Amino acid sequence: MPELPEVEAARTTAEHVAGGRRITAVWCAGDPIVLEASPARLRRALLDRRVRGVGRHGKHLWLELDGQPWLAVHFGMSGGLYTPGRGVRLRSSGTRDWGAGWPPRFTKLRLAFHDGGELAIADPRRLGRIRLRNDPRHELPISLLGFDALRELPPPRRFLALLGTRAAPIKALLLDQAFAAGVGNWVADEVLYQAGLDPRRPARALSPDDGRRLRAAIRAVLTTAVRAGADSRRYPKTWLFHHRWTRNTVTARGEPVRHDTVGGRTTAWVPAVQR
DNA sequence: CTCAGTGTTCAGTG
DNA sequence: TCACTGAACACTGA
Numbered sequence: 001m002p003e004l005p006e007v008e009a010a011r012t013t014a015e016h017v018a019g020g021r022r023i024t025a026v027w028c029a030g031d032p033i034v035l036e037a038s039p040a041r042l043r044r045a046l047l048d049r050r051v052r053g054v055g056r057h058g059k060h061l062w063l064e065l066d067g068q069p070w071l072a073v074h075f076g077m078s079g080g081l082y083t084p085g086r087g088v089r090l091r092s093s094g095t096r097d098w099g100a101g102w103p104p105r106f107t108k109l110r111l112a113f114h115d116g117g118e119l120a121i122a123d124p125r126r127l128g129r130i131r132l133r134n135d136p137r138h139e140l141p142i143s144l145l146g147f148d149a150l151r152e153l154p155p156p157r158r159f160l161a162l163l164g165t166r167a168a169p170i171k172a173l174l175l176d177q178a179f180a181a182g183v184g185n186w187v188a189d190e191v192l193y194q195a196g197l198d199p200r201r202p203a204r205a206l207s208p209d210d211g212r213r214l215r216a217a218i219r220a221v222l223t224t225a226v227r228a229g230a231d232s233r234r235y236p237k238t239w240l241f242h243h244r245w246t247r248n249t250v251t252a253r254g255e256p257v258r259h260d261t262v263g264g265r266t267t268a269w270v271p272a273v274q275r
Numbered sequence: 276c277t278c279a280g281t282g283t284t285c286a287g288t289g
Numbered sequence: 290t291c292a293c294t295g296a297a298c299a300c301t302g303a
Contacts, residue, residue: 003281033299059282077282078300106300125300127282141283168293177283184281264295266279279303288294 002059002075002128004149004182005225010081011056012229014119017083018051018063021113029108034123036131045069045132046111055136058145058181062136069132072142076127080104082120145181150222153215160211163203170206170214171199172263180218185265186241187225191217193240198274199262244268 026046028039035042049065056062061081063071073081084102103110104122109130111119121130133139147154154162166173173179174188183191192199195217197210206214228234235241240257243249249257255272 006281074282076299077280125280125282125298127299129283166292172293175282186281263293265282277303280301283298285297286295289292 002077002079003184003187004059004222005187005228005230006080007056007059007061007075007182008150008226009230010075011054011061013083014054014061014063014081017117017119018111018113019053020051021115021117022050023047023111024114025110025112027107027110031108031126033126034108034128034130036129041132042071042109042130046071051113057137057142057148058177059184060136060142060145060181062133062142068134070134070136072131072133072136073121074129074131074141075121076123076125076129078125079121079123079128082122084118145177146179147181149180149182149187149218150226153219156212156215159215160208163206163211163214166203168203169200169262170197170203171265171267173203175263175265182222183218185267186244187221189244189268190221190240192274193270194221196273196275198271199267199269200260240268240270 023046026043028035028042030039037045046065049067051063052066053064054061055064059074061073061075065071075081082104103120106122106124107120108123109121136142153159162179163173168176171188171192174183174191175185189199191214195210195213197206197214225235232241237252240251243251243257247259251257251270255270257268257270260267260269
Protein backbone atom coordinates (compact mmCIF):
# COMPACT_ATOMS: atom_id res chain seq x y z
CA MET A 1 0.00 0.00 0.00
CA PRO A 2 2.83 2.39 0.55
CA GLU A 3 3.89 5.10 -1.94
CA LEU A 4 2.80 8.73 -1.68
CA PRO A 5 -0.68 8.29 -3.23
CA GLU A 6 -1.49 5.30 -1.02
CA VAL A 7 -0.26 7.08 2.11
CA GLU A 8 -2.24 10.20 1.19
CA ALA A 9 -5.35 7.99 0.85
CA ALA A 10 -4.58 6.57 4.31
CA ARG A 11 -4.23 10.13 5.62
CA THR A 12 -7.66 11.05 4.28
CA THR A 13 -9.20 7.93 5.82
CA ALA A 14 -7.56 8.65 9.17
CA GLU A 15 -8.70 12.27 9.02
CA HIS A 16 -12.31 11.22 8.42
CA VAL A 17 -12.37 8.50 11.07
CA ALA A 18 -10.19 10.05 13.78
CA GLY A 19 -10.20 13.82 13.20
CA GLY A 20 -11.65 15.62 16.22
CA ARG A 21 -12.36 12.31 18.03
CA ARG A 22 -11.10 11.09 21.40
CA ILE A 23 -9.24 7.76 21.57
CA THR A 24 -11.14 5.45 23.91
CA ALA A 25 -9.24 2.17 23.43
CA VAL A 26 -5.75 1.14 22.32
CA TRP A 27 -4.72 -2.37 21.30
CA CYS A 28 -1.09 -3.29 20.55
CA ALA A 29 0.43 -6.45 19.08
CA GLY A 30 3.46 -7.94 20.81
CA ASP A 31 5.82 -6.99 18.01
CA PRO A 32 8.89 -5.06 19.17
CA ILE A 33 10.17 -4.78 15.60
CA VAL A 34 7.25 -2.79 14.17
CA LEU A 35 6.29 -1.13 17.48
CA GLU A 36 9.35 0.92 18.39
CA ALA A 37 7.66 2.11 21.58
CA SER A 38 6.47 -0.37 24.20
CA PRO A 39 2.76 -1.18 24.35
CA ALA A 40 2.63 0.52 27.76
CA ARG A 41 4.13 3.73 26.41
CA LEU A 42 1.86 3.67 23.35
CA ARG A 43 -1.20 3.24 25.56
CA ARG A 44 -0.15 6.07 27.83
CA ALA A 45 0.52 8.39 24.88
CA LEU A 46 -2.70 7.61 23.00
CA LEU A 47 -5.47 6.76 25.45
CA ASP A 48 -7.95 9.59 26.14
CA ARG A 49 -6.15 11.90 23.70
CA ARG A 50 -8.05 13.85 21.08
CA VAL A 51 -6.87 13.71 17.43
CA ARG A 52 -6.43 17.26 16.14
CA GLY A 53 -5.34 16.29 12.63
CA VAL A 54 -3.38 13.88 10.47
CA GLY A 55 -0.16 14.89 8.70
CA ARG A 56 1.91 13.37 5.92
CA HIS A 57 5.36 13.93 4.44
CA GLY A 58 6.44 11.58 1.66
CA LYS A 59 5.47 8.08 2.75
CA HIS A 60 5.30 9.01 6.45
CA LEU A 61 2.06 9.68 8.33
CA TRP A 62 1.39 11.04 11.81
CA LEU A 63 -1.54 11.69 14.12
CA GLU A 64 -1.48 15.13 15.77
CA LEU A 65 -2.85 14.78 19.30
CA ASP A 66 -3.88 17.25 21.99
CA GLY A 67 -0.70 16.40 23.89
CA GLN A 68 2.76 15.06 23.16
CA PRO A 69 4.15 12.72 22.00
CA TRP A 70 2.33 12.13 18.71
CA LEU A 71 1.93 8.88 16.76
CA ALA A 72 4.20 8.54 13.69
CA VAL A 73 3.78 5.70 11.18
CA HIS A 74 5.74 4.33 8.26
CA PHE A 75 4.08 1.49 6.35
CA GLY A 76 7.16 -0.21 4.93
CA MET A 77 6.51 -2.37 1.90
CA SER A 78 3.32 -4.15 2.93
CA GLY A 79 1.66 -2.08 5.65
CA GLY A 80 -1.68 -0.33 5.48
CA LEU A 81 -4.29 1.60 7.46
CA TYR A 82 -7.80 0.19 7.67
CA THR A 83 -11.21 1.02 9.10
CA PRO A 84 -14.24 -1.28 9.34
CA GLY A 85 -17.03 -1.25 6.80
CA ARG A 86 -15.00 -0.19 3.82
CA GLY A 87 -15.35 -2.11 0.58
CA VAL A 88 -12.81 -4.74 -0.36
CA ARG A 89 -9.73 -3.10 -1.80
CA LEU A 90 -7.64 -4.66 -4.50
CA ARG A 91 -3.87 -4.61 -4.57
CA SER A 92 -2.05 -3.63 -7.72
CA SER A 93 -1.46 -7.26 -8.57
CA GLY A 94 -5.19 -7.92 -8.42
CA THR A 95 -5.09 -10.13 -5.34
CA ARG A 96 -7.23 -9.39 -2.33
CA ASP A 97 -5.90 -6.87 0.16
CA TRP A 98 -5.73 -7.54 3.90
CA GLY A 99 -8.46 -5.04 4.70
CA ALA A 100 -11.30 -7.50 4.09
CA GLY A 101 -11.81 -8.92 7.62
CA TRP A 102 -11.91 -7.08 10.95
CA PRO A 103 -9.55 -6.64 12.53
CA PRO A 104 -7.26 -7.24 9.56
CA ARG A 105 -4.65 -10.01 9.75
CA PHE A 106 -1.27 -8.76 11.01
CA THR A 107 -2.78 -5.79 12.86
CA LYS A 108 -0.06 -4.11 14.94
CA LEU A 109 -2.00 -1.20 16.43
CA ARG A 110 -5.73 -0.66 16.74
CA LEU A 111 -7.50 2.47 17.98
CA ALA A 112 -11.16 2.98 18.92
CA PHE A 113 -12.81 6.40 19.12
CA HIS A 114 -15.61 7.84 21.28
CA ASP A 115 -18.07 7.87 18.36
CA GLY A 116 -17.54 4.18 17.59
CA GLY A 117 -15.04 4.58 14.74
CA GLU A 118 -11.96 2.37 14.58
CA LEU A 119 -8.59 2.39 12.84
CA ALA A 120 -6.12 -0.47 12.45
CA ILE A 121 -2.55 -0.43 11.19
CA ALA A 122 -1.48 -3.81 9.81
CA ASP A 123 1.90 -4.90 8.44
CA PRO A 124 2.42 -8.52 7.28
CA ARG A 125 6.04 -8.17 6.26
CA ARG A 126 7.05 -6.14 9.34
CA LEU A 127 9.21 -3.63 7.48
CA GLY A 128 7.03 -0.75 8.71
CA ARG A 129 7.54 1.23 11.94
CA ILE A 130 5.18 2.72 14.51
CA ARG A 131 6.81 5.38 16.69
CA LEU A 132 6.14 8.16 19.18
CA ARG A 133 7.55 11.61 18.38
CA ASN A 134 7.10 15.02 20.01
CA ASP A 135 7.49 16.81 16.68
CA PRO A 136 7.55 14.22 13.86
CA ARG A 137 8.31 16.70 11.10
CA HIS A 138 11.54 17.87 12.73
CA GLU A 139 12.77 14.61 14.25
CA LEU A 140 14.23 11.43 12.77
CA PRO A 141 13.49 9.89 10.38
CA ILE A 142 11.23 12.49 8.74
CA SER A 143 13.77 15.28 9.27
CA LEU A 144 16.08 13.53 6.77
CA LEU A 145 13.57 13.58 3.91
CA GLY A 146 13.68 15.84 0.88
CA PHE A 147 10.78 17.89 -0.50
CA ASP A 148 7.36 16.22 -0.45
CA ALA A 149 6.95 15.20 -4.08
CA LEU A 150 3.32 16.34 -4.19
CA ARG A 151 3.08 19.50 -2.05
CA GLU A 152 6.63 20.83 -2.19
CA LEU A 153 7.82 20.15 -5.74
CA PRO A 154 10.45 22.87 -6.32
CA PRO A 155 9.96 25.42 -9.11
CA PRO A 156 11.58 24.42 -12.45
CA ARG A 157 14.85 26.30 -11.96
CA ARG A 158 15.58 24.83 -8.56
CA PHE A 159 14.44 21.39 -9.67
CA LEU A 160 16.93 21.48 -12.55
CA ALA A 161 19.70 22.58 -10.19
CA LEU A 162 19.00 19.61 -7.91
CA LEU A 163 19.44 17.20 -10.84
CA GLY A 164 22.61 18.85 -12.05
CA THR A 165 25.04 17.48 -9.48
CA ARG A 166 23.94 13.87 -9.33
CA ALA A 167 25.66 11.04 -11.21
CA ALA A 168 23.23 8.28 -10.18
CA PRO A 169 20.73 6.91 -12.72
CA ILE A 170 17.66 9.15 -12.75
CA LYS A 171 15.54 6.25 -11.53
CA ALA A 172 17.80 5.80 -8.47
CA LEU A 173 17.62 9.53 -7.71
CA LEU A 174 13.82 9.51 -7.90
CA LEU A 175 13.78 6.66 -5.35
CA ASP A 176 16.09 8.57 -2.97
CA GLN A 177 13.77 9.85 -0.21
CA ALA A 178 16.31 12.53 0.71
CA PHE A 179 15.68 13.93 -2.80
CA ALA A 180 11.94 13.53 -3.49
CA ALA A 181 9.98 12.16 -0.53
CA GLY A 182 7.13 9.87 -1.51
CA VAL A 183 8.29 8.55 -4.89
CA GLY A 184 8.51 4.75 -4.84
CA ASN A 185 9.13 2.07 -7.41
CA TRP A 186 5.92 2.21 -9.43
CA VAL A 187 5.62 6.01 -9.29
CA ALA A 188 9.21 6.39 -10.50
CA ASP A 189 8.60 4.05 -13.43
CA GLU A 190 5.32 5.76 -14.35
CA VAL A 191 6.94 9.21 -14.18
CA LEU A 192 9.88 8.18 -16.38
CA TYR A 193 7.54 6.56 -18.89
CA GLN A 194 5.38 9.66 -19.15
CA ALA A 195 8.42 11.94 -19.35
CA GLY A 196 9.93 9.73 -22.06
CA LEU A 197 13.22 9.22 -20.18
CA ASP A 198 15.49 6.16 -20.08
CA PRO A 199 15.66 5.21 -16.36
CA ARG A 200 19.41 4.43 -16.65
CA ARG A 201 20.49 7.92 -17.70
CA PRO A 202 22.66 9.79 -15.18
CA ALA A 203 20.59 12.56 -13.61
CA ARG A 204 23.13 15.24 -14.48
CA ALA A 205 23.04 14.22 -18.16
CA LEU A 206 19.42 15.36 -18.50
CA SER A 207 18.82 18.47 -20.63
CA PRO A 208 16.80 21.41 -19.24
CA ASP A 209 13.88 20.23 -21.36
CA ASP A 210 14.21 16.67 -20.00
CA GLY A 211 14.16 18.13 -16.49
CA ARG A 212 11.03 20.16 -17.18
CA ARG A 213 9.22 17.13 -18.58
CA LEU A 214 10.32 15.06 -15.58
CA ARG A 215 9.01 17.64 -13.13
CA ALA A 216 5.70 17.92 -14.98
CA ALA A 217 5.34 14.13 -15.02
CA ILE A 218 5.93 13.87 -11.25
CA ARG A 219 3.16 16.38 -10.67
CA ALA A 220 0.79 14.76 -13.20
CA VAL A 221 1.23 11.20 -11.94
CA LEU A 222 0.89 12.11 -8.26
CA THR A 223 -2.10 14.45 -8.61
CA THR A 224 -3.92 11.94 -10.82
CA ALA A 225 -3.23 9.01 -8.45
CA VAL A 226 -4.21 11.03 -5.39
CA ARG A 227 -7.41 12.26 -7.07
CA ALA A 228 -8.25 8.61 -7.78
CA GLY A 229 -7.88 7.88 -4.07
CA ALA A 230 -4.94 5.58 -4.93
CA ASP A 231 -7.48 3.15 -6.39
CA SER A 232 -5.44 1.72 -9.26
CA ARG A 233 -8.56 0.61 -11.12
CA ARG A 234 -9.26 4.32 -11.68
CA TYR A 235 -5.84 5.16 -13.11
CA PRO A 236 -5.85 6.16 -16.80
CA LYS A 237 -5.82 3.21 -19.20
CA THR A 238 -2.75 4.69 -20.91
CA TRP A 239 -0.58 4.30 -17.80
CA LEU A 240 2.33 1.87 -17.71
CA PHE A 241 1.09 0.92 -14.23
CA HIS A 242 -1.41 -1.59 -15.59
CA HIS A 243 1.33 -3.54 -17.36
CA ARG A 244 4.33 -3.33 -15.07
CA TRP A 245 3.41 -6.47 -13.09
CA THR A 246 3.34 -8.74 -16.14
CA ARG A 247 6.45 -10.03 -17.93
CA ASN A 248 6.80 -9.96 -21.70
CA THR A 249 3.85 -7.65 -22.27
CA VAL A 250 2.96 -4.47 -24.15
CA THR A 251 1.34 -1.15 -23.16
CA ALA A 252 -2.17 -0.08 -24.19
CA ARG A 253 -0.49 1.47 -27.24
CA GLY A 254 1.21 -1.80 -28.15
CA GLU A 255 4.73 -0.76 -27.08
CA PRO A 256 6.85 -3.64 -25.70
CA VAL A 257 7.57 -3.34 -21.94
CA ARG A 258 11.03 -4.33 -20.71
CA HIS A 259 12.07 -5.30 -17.16
CA ASP A 260 15.57 -4.49 -15.90
CA THR A 261 17.20 -3.82 -12.55
CA VAL A 262 18.02 -0.12 -12.13
CA GLY A 263 18.99 1.48 -8.83
CA GLY A 264 18.67 -1.94 -7.23
CA ARG A 265 14.96 -2.29 -8.07
CA THR A 266 12.97 -4.02 -10.77
CA THR A 267 12.23 -1.38 -13.38
CA ALA A 268 9.50 -1.61 -16.01
CA TRP A 269 10.10 0.66 -18.98
CA VAL A 270 9.38 1.10 -22.65
CA PRO A 271 12.53 1.55 -24.77
CA ALA A 272 10.43 2.64 -27.75
CA VAL A 273 9.45 5.90 -26.00
CA GLN A 274 12.06 6.34 -23.24
CA ARG A 275 15.35 7.84 -24.42
C1' DC B 276 10.66 -25.34 -3.00
C1' DT B 277 12.18 -21.06 -4.76
C1' DC B 278 11.94 -16.41 -5.54
C1' DA B 279 10.22 -11.74 -6.24
C1' DG B 280 8.26 -7.86 -3.91
C1' DT B 281 4.35 -0.34 -3.77
C1' DG B 282 10.89 0.09 1.27
C1' DT B 283 14.82 1.48 4.15
C1' DT B 284 19.35 0.99 6.11
C1' DC B 285 24.01 -0.06 6.46
C1' DA B 286 28.48 -2.06 5.10
C1' DG B 287 31.54 -1.98 1.42
C1' DT B 288 33.74 0.19 -2.70
C1' DG B 289 36.11 3.61 -5.43
C1' DT C 290 34.24 12.45 3.07
C1' DC C 291 31.23 11.75 -0.67
C1' DA C 292 28.36 9.21 -3.90
C1' DC C 293 26.86 5.14 -5.05
C1' DT C 294 25.75 -0.08 -4.98
C1' DG C 295 24.03 -4.27 -3.21
C1' DA C 296 22.80 -7.22 0.55
C1' DA C 297 20.01 -7.69 4.58
C1' DC C 298 15.81 -7.29 6.89
C1' DA C 299 10.95 -10.48 7.32
C1' DC C 300 7.23 -12.64 5.42
C1' DT C 301 3.59 -13.92 2.00
C1' DG C 302 1.98 -15.75 -2.14
C1' DA C 303 2.75 -17.00 -6.90
